[in-house]
Amino acid sequence: xxxxxxxxxxxxxLTLPAPAPSEAALAELGAEVDRAARRRLGRSLAIREVDxxxxxxxxxxxxxxxxxxxxxxxxxxxxxxxxxxxxxxxVTGPVTVNMREALERTYAATPDPKWVVAVGDCGxxxxxxxxxxxxxxxxxxxxxxxxxxxxxxxxxxxxxEGLLALLQVxx
Amino acid sequence: xxxxxxKPDLLVVLGAGQPVTGxxxxxxxxxxxxxxxxxxxxxxxxxxxxxxxxxxxxxxxLAVHEFETGAPGIASLPCPTGEFPSVGRWHPPAQRLxxxxxxxxxxxPVAGPDLRPWLDHGRWPLRxxxxxPTAPAEALPPYPFLPTEGESLHQIPVGPVHAGxxxxxxxxxxxxxxxxxxxxxxxxxxxxxxxxxxNGATLERAARLVGRVSGDSTVAYALxxxxxxxxxxxxxxxxxxxxLRALMAELERLANHCGDIGxxxxxxxxxxxxxxxxxxxxxxxxxxxxxxxxxxxxxxVIPGGVAVDLPAxxxxxxxxxxxxxxxxxxxxxELYDNTASLQDxxxxxxxxxxxxVQQFGxxxxxxxxxxxxxxxxxxxxxxxYDQLEFEVPVRRESDVxxxxxxxIREVEQSLxxxxxxxxxxxxxxxxxxxxxxGRLVEGMALVEGFRGDILLWLRLAADGxxxxxHPRDPSWFQWPLLEAAIEGNIVADFPLCNKSFNCxxxxxxx
Numbered sequence: 056x057x058x059x060x061x062x063x064x065x066x067x068x069l070t071l072p073a074p075a076p077s078e079a080a081l082a083e084l085g086a087e088v089d090r091a092a093r094r095r096l097g098r099s100l101a102i103r104e105v106d107x108x109x110x111x112x113x114x115x116x117x118x119x120x121x122x123x124x125x126x127x128x129x130x131x132x133x134x135x136x137x138x139x140x141x142x143x144x145x146v147t148g149p150v151t152v153n154m155r156e157a158l159e160r161t162y163a164a165t166p167d168p169k170w171v172v173a174v175g176d177c178g179x180x181x182x183x184x185x186x187x188x189x190x191x192x193x194x195x196x197x198x199x200x201x202x203x204x205x206x207x208x209x210x211x212x213x214x215x216e217g218l219l220a221l222l223q224v225x226x
Numbered sequence: 227x228x229x230x231x232x233k234p235d236l237l238v239v240l241g242a243g244q245p246v247t248g249x250x251x252x253x254x255x256x257x258x259x260x261x262x263x264x265x266x267x268x269x270x271x272x273x274x275x276x277x278x279x280x281x282x283x284x285x286x287x288l289a290v291h292e293f294e295t296g297a298p299g300i301a302s303l304p305c306p307t308g309e310f311p312s313v314g315r316w317h318p319p320a321q322r323l324x325x326x327x328x329x330x331x332x333x334x335p336v337a338g339p340d341l342r343p344w345l346d347h348g349r350w351p352l353r354x355x356x357x358x359p360t361a362p363a364e365a366l367p368p369y370p371f372l373p374t375e376g377e378s379l380h381q382i383p384v385g386p387v388h389a390g391x392x393x394x395x396x397x398x399x400x401x402x403x404x405x406x407x408x409x410x411x412x413x414x415x416x417x418x419x420x421x422x423x424x425n426g427a428t429l430e431r432a433a434r435l436v437g438r439v440s441g442d443s444t445v446a447y448a449l450x451x452x453x454x455x456x457x458x459x460x461x462x463x464x465x466x467x468x469x470l471r472a473l474m475a476e477l478e479r480l481a482n483h484c485g486d487i488g489x490x491x492x493x494x495x496x497x498x499x500x501x502x503x504x505x506x507x508x509x510x511x512x513x514x515x516x517x518x519x520x521x522x523x524x525x526x527v528i529p530g531g532v533a534v535d536l537p538a539x540x541x542x543x544x545x546x547x548x549x550x551x552x553x554x555x556x557x558x559x560e561l562y563d564n565t566a567s568l569q570d571x572x573x574x575x576x577x578x579x580x581x582x583v584q585q586f587g588x589x590x591x592x593x594x595x596x597x598x599x600x601x602x603x604x605x606x607x608x609x610x611y612d613q614l615e616f617e618v619p620v621r622r623e624s625d626v627x628x629x630x631x632x633x634i635r636e637v638e639q640s641l642x643x644x645x646x647x648x649x650x651x652x653x654x655x656x657x658x659x660x661x662x663x664g665r666l667v668e669g670m671a672l673v674e675g676f677r678g679d680i681l682l683w684l685r686l687a688a689d690g691x692x693x694x695x696h697p698r699d700p701s702w703f704q705w706p707l708l709e710a711a712i713e714g715n716i717v718a719d720f721p722l723c724n725k726s727f728n729c730x731x732x733x734x735x736x
């Protein structure tokens with residue numbers, strides 16, 4: 056273990072340079088955010104991920120945000136275990152009928168100010184699963200959404216671009 | 227050892243029924259109740275392994291595999307009265323499957339040991355979506371969890387929204403102090419109605435849908451769908467397509483196993499492994515997108531072949547990946563092997579009775595960590611694996627540690643397979659035209675994903691659209707065993723046990 060840790064000391068980091076915030080995301084977020092909220096949050100946003108029906112593809116790419124290449128925490132984002140600790144809900148999936156109430160209750164448990172980011176084509180409008188008896192559709196059908204990050208699934212860079220746009224608006 | 231001259235008992239029993247023409251590659255028979263009951267008796271005795279149980283209006287299908295002869299077969303029982311003799315009554319692995327049949331199709335298992343709804347949470351706007359849909363007459367009563375009695379017992383409800391970045395499901399723990407006395411799972415939260423969406427879909431749309439049954443196994447699902455379509459339409463595809471499919475499937479296995487090894491160690495609070503394994507996983511995904519245009523390889527396998535050929539620089543990219551993996555992976559294996567505090571958490575934790583694994587026909591890493599050597603690439607097998615050399619690692623301890631080691635060995639096997647695939651990759655086209663069915667045809671496929679064997683059965687209409695398609699995730703036979711594995715362990719070890727299984731919620735809930 057010591058050898059591995061030492062090697063990491065002199066190897067150059069794998070972390071990729073930060074992408075520019077997504078223009079599309081900035082446009083969608085355009086609305087001014089409360090000044091007081093910005094002061095309170097500083098450069099730190101706590102994210103609660105909620106799978107509301109995804110195929111787990113989006114989860115894999117959200118996980119990849121935490122690896123050494125993308126290192127999400129350098130931007131002040133971190134994932135938290137409870138909606139009560141969260142500023143941002145990162146919601147994936149076509150919201151299934153069976154998950155609707157759980158999503159509503161998670162949203163209600165998140166303290167204000169809060170933002171909702173709908174991830175993936177499914178989170179936007181149900182994606183390939185739209186139209187059946189078992190899916191409600193996009194996240195916005197159930198709770199208010201501030202930002203959509205499309206893709207099937209969006210890759211970590213696309214997720215970063217969207218989240219950085221959110222950070223810029225919040226700060 | 228495969229006994230070529232053994233009497234195919236399963237086919238003899240099934241043979242009493244009426245064979246269905248146009249069902250490939252394995253036979254399907256429409257059977258009587260007597261044959262159905264004979265099959266249940268064989269399943270109960272452990273003569274065969276249950277592969278799947280699903281329904282359609284007026285008929286229930288039972289897929290069974292006989293290991294000795296390598297012959298899967300399907301029995302279809304007409305249910306004119308909307309009932310069928312319960313399979314779960316004699317063979318517990320079928321219980322959740324038949325509860326799903328009752329929910330989705332409306333066919334009731336007679337004398338079923340568990341008649342509670344499974345996927346239907348009483349929230350859909352209709353009942354029996356795959357049968358004769360009706361509006362729900364009345365609200366379902368609250369789900370009755372199994373009772374637990376005892377003075378010192380307490381219950382811990384967890385989910386459906388969990389603490390990590392994972393899929394939703396509900397776990398009801400009953401604990402005596404720290405020790406888990408019973409875990410009861412409640413799934414179905416991510417039921418998307420995929421089977422219903424598949425009805426009437428074009429092959430193109432159906433392939434996209436099936437590729438998203440469980441996103442982490444997208445290659446394996448797309449492969450199962452493509453193989454079933456090709457079987458149904460009796461289409462031969464070019465050799466290069468077979469080899470590229472295997473290349474993608476091994477990349478998928480590699481990426482997922484790397485991620486899982488790291489995540490299991492992380493759940494034992496050893497974050498260093500996660501950090502390093504996540505880097506390896508990311509390297510695989512980067513090579514995948516460079517070669518085939520999608521990090522998870524979604525929509526790359528299509529009926530008729532593969533959607534993208536390996537580009538000219540693909541071979542060097544993958545060889546560089548192999549070199550990097552071979553440099554970086556062995557020190558991590560050594561790290562795992564030499565960290566006593568980590569092994570202290572994984573060894574003898576979440577131990578599973580190998581007899582249960584056999585009974586449930588539990589595939590994948592969980593099965594192979596408990597002495598069940600089944601691997602669909604070998605048995606019944608499919609190209610190009612019949613021309614490739616690889617080992618199927620097996621251990622017997624059946625604990626979290628054994629599941630980690632099986633993954634480690636499978637990473638090594640996948641690296642060797644990718645090398646062999648690259649060396650001997652045939653040239654030529656990567657897509658062939660599908661034969662037009664022209665009439666109702668049926669096909670099935672059994673494919674080894676990183677999680678275990680995926681069964682896919684389908685019926686195509688004369689115009690080539692999907693008339694009915696049923697994908698069965700390996701998790702159906704793994705989730706119930708998690709309940710058994712956790713018994714007697716401490717509550718705090720549940721994440722560790724759960725991660726060592728890594729069952730799919732989405733694949734199961736469908």
